[in-house]
Amino acid sequence: MVRLSPVQNYIISCLKNAKTLRYRDLRPEDTANDLFNYHLKMLIGRQLVEKTRDGYRLSDEGHKYVADIYHTSDQANRLFKVNVITIVSRIERGEIQILTQLRRSQPSYGHVGVMGGTIMKGESFVEGACRKLRQESGLSAYFRVVGLERRQLIKSNQLFSDVLFPICYADNSTGILEKETEFGHNYWEDIDQAILNDTRSFDSIQAIPRVLRAVKEGTIDSLSFFCDETIQKDT
Numbered sequence: 001m002v003r004l005s006p007v008q009n010y011i012i013s014c015l016k017n018a019k020t021l022r023y024r025d026l027r028p029e030d031t032a033n034d035l036f037n038y039h040l041k042m043l044i045g046r047q048l049v050e051k052t053r054d055g056y057r058l059s060d061e062g063h064k065y066v067a068d069i070y071h072t073s074d075q076a077n078r079l080f081k082v083n084v085i086t087i088v089s090r091i092e093r094g095e096i097q098i099l100t101q102l103r104r105s106q107p108s109y110g111h112v113g114v115m116g117g118t119i120m121k122g123e124s125f126v127e128g129a130c131r132k133l134r135q136e137s138g139l140s141a142y143f144r145v146v147g148l149e150r151r152q153l154i155k156s157n158q159l160f161s162d163v164l165f166p167i168c169y170a171d172n173s174t175g176i177l178e179k180e181t182e183f184g185h186n187y188w189e190d191i192d193q194a195i196l197n198d199t200r201s202f203d204s205i206q207a208i209p210r211v212l213r214a215v216k217e218g219t220i221d222s223l224s225f226f227c228d229e230t231i232q233k234d235t
Contacts, residue, residue, distance in 0.1 A: 007031055007039040015049065015058045016066050016106045017182065022055040063107040064160055081163045082119040084128040085208060088141055089171045089215050090188065096216060098194035099137065099173070102185040107161075113198040114208060115183075116165070129168035137186050138178035141170035147226035149207040154233040167207050169220060191216050202234050 004012065011026050027036045040056070043049040048062040058066065088099040103111045117132040119125065129143040147167045153160040179186050189197065191212060198208040207228060214220040 004043075005039060007036065008043055011040060011043060012048065012058070012062065012066065015056065015062065017104055017109075018057075019109060020052060020055040020057040026056060058106055060155070064155075066106050081161070083116050083163050083165055084119050084125055084132060085114060085116040085165050085167045085205060086129045086133050086141075086143065087114050087167065087169045087208065087211055087215070088133065088139070088173050089169075089191070090173065092188065096191040097188040098191050098212065098215075099139070099177075100187055100189035100194055100197065101136065101183065104182070104184045108203070111203075114194070115186075117183075119166070125166035125168060129166075129170075133170075133173075136181055136183040138181075139173045139175040141173040143168040143170045145225075146211055146220070146223055147207055148228070149205055149226075150229045151205060152229075152231045153203060154231065156234070165205055165207065167205075167211055169211060169215070171215075202232050204232070206230055 007028065010028055014021055014026055023040075026040070027033070040049070043062075044051065046061075047059050048065055049056055050059040050062075086099075090097050090099075098114065100112060101115050103109060103113075115132065115136050117128070117136065119128040120131075123131070125145050126143045130141065133139055133141055133143075145166050146169050149165045149167065150163070151165060152162050177186055177188075195209050195212045195216070198204060198212065207226070210226075211220070211223070214223045
């Protein structure tokens with residue numbers, strides 16, 4: 001387990017929500033240059049951060065760190081991370097639409113798909129889904145759990161992440177959608193495109209297209225509860 005100082009955690013947190021950042025955008029206002037330089041060099045030495053022409057960014061190890069169970073302190077005593085998936089649909093002018101997000105958070109920065117996030121201790125899957133939906137979109141909904149997927153990602157023949165995904169679905173959202181948040185850009189997407197967005201050969205959650213197809217076909221209410229384990233490799 002990598003232990004970081006408060007300054008180093010601040011740097012990692014900033015880079016988690018960006019592709020690259022310049023030096024001046026990373027240094028806390030109340031931190032002296034010498035102290036900040038020390039911690040930045042420590043992160044580079046630990047291969048969590050790398051310097052590029054455009055500034056600084058998370059390295060492959062940095063991405064692995066923010067995806068790891070130990071990055072979130074409340075998850076530190078669990079076998080693997082638990083991330084709830086929030087699939088929300090609506091009917092607009094007779095067409096099915098899916099709540100979609102262009103993510104602005106590592107390790108999925110730039111991905112387009114349905115929303116999700118970490119379950120906290122003491123939360124049920126549904127409670128976590130409701131909280132994440134409010135945090136990331138401003139909407140409220142009543143969810144139900146339709147299945148589970150435990151996914152292991154293998155990068156360069158090493159375990160990159162091991163995550164349990166409860167898949168929650170709702171078709172009764174209320175409120176005003178916040179299009180821009182710290183988590184990403186939110187919008188309603190045509191269901192066919194939504195299925196394509198979450199269909200990738202690597203770093204995908206295979207249950208999402210499965211549930212979306214059931215929504216499209218009108219069989220979501222009769223979809224049997226599932227519990228799958230998947231392994232994905234980058235080569």
